[in-house]
Each structure stands twice: as structure tokens, then as C-alpha cells.
Amino acid sequence: MDLKILQYALTLEYLGAAFYESALRHARLSGEAHEIALTFRGHERAHVGFVSQVIRSLGGRPHAPEKFVFGSATRSRQAFLKTSAKIEEMCVETLNGARPPVSKPVLMGAGELVSVEARQASWVRTVLSVDPAPFAFNPDLTMRSRWRA
Secondary structure, three states: OHHHHHHHHHHHHHHHHHHHHHHHHHOOOOHHHHHHHHHHHHHHHHHHHHHHHHHHHOOOOOOOOOOOOOHHHHOOHHHHHHHHHHHHHHHHHHHHOOOOOOOHHHHHHHHHHHHHHHHHHHHHHHHOOOOOOOOOOOOOOOHHHHHHO
16 A cells, blocks of 8 residues: 555656646746745655655655646746645645555655645745635545545
């Protein structure tokens, strides 16, 4: 089960890295939006490396990145920020949903990632003038509900 969940986490990290790369190329970002894209692109690339390393340490082989098409989500500042918030919130909810059945080492790794993803979501929500911490408890996504999200 660990490898299946980690491969899904890797997909999300590839998604984030590709999204921020695309936004930097196409959205003509400036100011804080540009800073967010640069910072988060670096974070997501580091997360790809981290999750890939964990997969290899468990005897697995990280899958290759998918080709993502972002359309209008990376063509303007506002679309970029709204999509960024959704991606980061989905990552938080997914990592929260990775509680058992994963092993303790994988859970500890997820804990390292989820704190960064939550801070990223909060930063973007603040720039959007949306409550950066709207919940006392964050919802989680189970494996089944993630595919519907």
C-alpha cells in the first residue's frame, strides 16, 4: 500500500512542479504572484526528489512524469492564484488522507510535506484575500475520493 500511495503523491508533486513551471512561462506574473510561482516551483521539485527517493528506498521505481495541460489556469495572475490554492489544498487533504494504512516511516514523510503544502495554500489564500485558515480541522481525501476531486 505504501508504494501505491507514494506513486500517487509523486503524481501530485509532478503536477505542482509542472503547474508552476507553466505559470512562470505563460502567466506574465509579477510581484508576489511571481514570487509564489518561483518559490513553489522549487518546493515542488524538491518534493519530487524526496518522494522519488522514498519510493526507491522501499524497492519501488518512481513513475515518469505525466504530461499536464493547464489551459487558461496558467494564462493570467488571477487564474494562476486560484488554481494554485486549489492544488495546494488538494495536496494537504490528500496527505492528511494518507494516514494508516501507510507505515510509520511513510507517514512521517507525509507529515514533512503536508506542513509545507499547508503553508503554501495559506500564502496563496492570503494573496487572494481569502481566509488563510478557514477550518479548525482540515478535511482529508481518501484514495477513492481523490480520484473524484
